[in-house]
Amino acid sequence: MRTAASGPTASPPEAVAEPAQPPVIEVGDLVKRYRLRGRRGQAVSALDGVSLTVPRRRTYGVVGESGSGKTTLGRVLLRLEEPDSGRVTFDGQDWLAKRGEPLRRARKEIQAIFQDPLGSLDPRRTAGQAITEALRAHGLGGRPERTERAVELLALVGLPADVARRHPAQLSGGQRQRVTIARAIAVSPKFIVCDEPTSALDVSVQAQIINLLSDLQDSLSVSYLFISHSLATVRHIADRVGVMYLGKIVEEGPADRLFTQPQHPYTIALLAAAPVPDPGAARQVGPRQLRGEVPSATRLPSGCRFRIRCPRAAGVCAETEPPLTEIAPGHAAACHFPGSADPAAS
Numbered sequence: 418m419r420t421a422a423s424g425p426t427a428s429p430p431e432a433v434a435e436p437a438q439p440p441v442i443e444v445g446d447l448v449k450r451y452r453l454r455g456r457r458g459q460a461v462s463a464l465d466g467v468s469l470t471v472p473r474r475r476t477y478g479v480v481g482e483s484g485s486g487k488t489t490l491g492r493v494l495l496r497l498e499e500p501d502s503g504r505v506t507f508d509g510q511d512w513l514a515k516r517g518e519p520l521r522r523a524r525k526e527i528q529a530i531f532q533d534p535l536g537s538l539d540p541r542r543t544a545g546q547a548i549t550e551a552l553r554a555h556g557l558g559g560r561p562e563r564t565e566r567a568v569e570l571l572a573l574v575g576l577p578a579d580v581a582r583r584h585p586a587q588l589s590g591g592q593r594q595r596v597t598i599a600r601a602i603a604v605s606p607k608f609i610v611c612d613e614p615t616s617a618l619d620v621s622v623q624a625q626i627i628n629l630l631s632d633l634q635d636s637l638s639v640s641y642l643f644i645s646h647s648l649a650t651v652r653h654i655a656d657r658v659g660v661m662y663l664g665k666i667v668e669e670g671p672a673d674r675l676f677t678q679p680q681h682p683y684t685i686a687l688l689a690a691a692p693v694p695d696p697g698a699a700r701q702v703g704p705r706q707l708r709g710e711v712p713s714a715t716r717l718p719s720g721c722r723f724r725i726r727c728p729r730a731a732g733v734c735a736e737t738e739p740p741l742t743e744i745a746p747g748h749a750a751a752c753h754f755p756g757s758a759d760p761a762a763s
Contacts, residue, residue: 439509441608441640442471442494447503449489453715461714463489464500465664468741471608471657474634476641478655478672480648480687484714485661487644491610494642495529496520508607525555525604532613534593538585544571544596545581551603570599574629591622598629602637611643615650623647627654648691652676657747660684663714663722666741670748680750682727721753729754 449464463486471477479487492498494505496512505512508526515523531537538547548567552558558566568578574595585593594614601609611630615623631654633639645651651658651672658675660668660683668681679685686707707726712718718725724734733753741751 438473440470441473441508442469442642443504443506444469444490444494445504445506447490447493447505448501449486449493449498450501456715459715462664462717463714464493464503467503467661467664467666469659469666469669471640471642473607473640474638475656476634476643476654478643478645478651478658479661480645480651480658481661482711483646484663484711486664487661488612490661491529491612491642491644494608495527495610496524522555526606527608527610528601528604528606530594530597530601530609530611530614533617534590534597535585537597538593540585543582543584544576544588544599547596548581548600548603551600555604557604566603567599570603571596573602573633574599575625589622590618591625594618594622594626595629598626598633602633602639605637606639608640608642611641613645614643616646623650630654648676648687660687663711663717665722665751667723667752668750669741670745674745674748678745678748678756680744680748680755681723681752682729683723684750721751 445468447464447467448462450460450462453459453461465486467486467490469477479490481487489498493500494512500513503513507523512523538544542550545564545567548570549560549563552563552566557563564581567581571578571580576592576595576599580588580592580596585596588596594617598614614630615626618626627650630641634641641654643651643654655672658670658672659666660675660681662683668675668679668684675684676688679688708728709726712722712725718735720736720738721727721730721734722738724730727734729752731753737753739751739753741749742755743749744755
């Protein structure tokens with residue numbers, strides 16, 4: 418038995434900080450182009466040098482107009498599309514290098530929740546069968562275990578056990594999306610691509626689904642790539658946000674900072690256009706009028722691709738494409754005149 422030391426009481430040892438875990442997903446310079454049929458040499462750059470990092474147990478939100486490349490990014494990470502170039506590291510391994518059986522085994526680690534739950538569920542299968550199919554495909558458990566697990570997963574997403582016997586047409590939109598969430602988490606993934614998972618739902622149901630995803634993240638230690646048009650939704654659920662425009666990330670940063678101190682004029686315009694629930698509430702960001710229309714993805718303007726709509730555009734914007742540059746710790750924007758910079762004063 419150890420005896421107490423005489424003299425002054427020794428101070429307790431300092432706590433040793435746990436080493437930081439590597440991110441679950443690292444994306445570097447991802448490029449994806451679609452060649453146009455009947456137009457020799459013409460192609461659409463859906464992704465043009467996209468880079469991002471998703472920490473473990475965190476949510477990375479992606480926002481932008483239709484055609485910005487958000488869904489293509491999700492499909493490439495799911496390996497539903499193959500990129501032309503770039504790298505994706507998942508859980509420390511080269512995700513794009515996996516082929517055949519190694520890829521099939523690894524697929525259970527990355528799952529998806531799609532925009533239209535009715536379209537993503539087989540109308541001929543019950544909710545229970547949709548969930549057990551995911552377990553069967555990856556060889557998890559026998560039939561009795563899979564059936565029992567399906568009921569447990571339904572309860573985890575807030576649905577009664579009898580939903581397992583119903584077909585998608587017998588369920589509401591919110592119930593169907595809860596079934597797709599149960600199917601996604603059935604194989605215990607580390608990363609889920611959520612592609613507009615609430616846009617097809619009523620507003621009240623949207624809030625329930627967002628809260629459910631947040632609760633599941635805490636309990637299951639899963640990471641999300643959350644793609645959405647809704648700035649309010651992304652602000653509520655995301656830890657970091659990337660703003661995409663015509664295949665590029667034009668601004669990226671912590672959600673709180675990006676929404677309160679936007680630096681890129683496109684981000685400012687998106688925030689100004691977002692509806693405010695209280696008509697009497699003052700906007701945090703003043704309105705900015707965008708000029709013109711979104712340019713054709715086959716004929717992008719020189720320099721900054723946003724310049725033909727930008728209220729700050731100057732001569733340098735047509736000559737040089739601005740790189741994504743850090744403005745504050747962890748906050749970057751691809752703009753020659755970020756924040757409140759006035760090109761006339763430069």
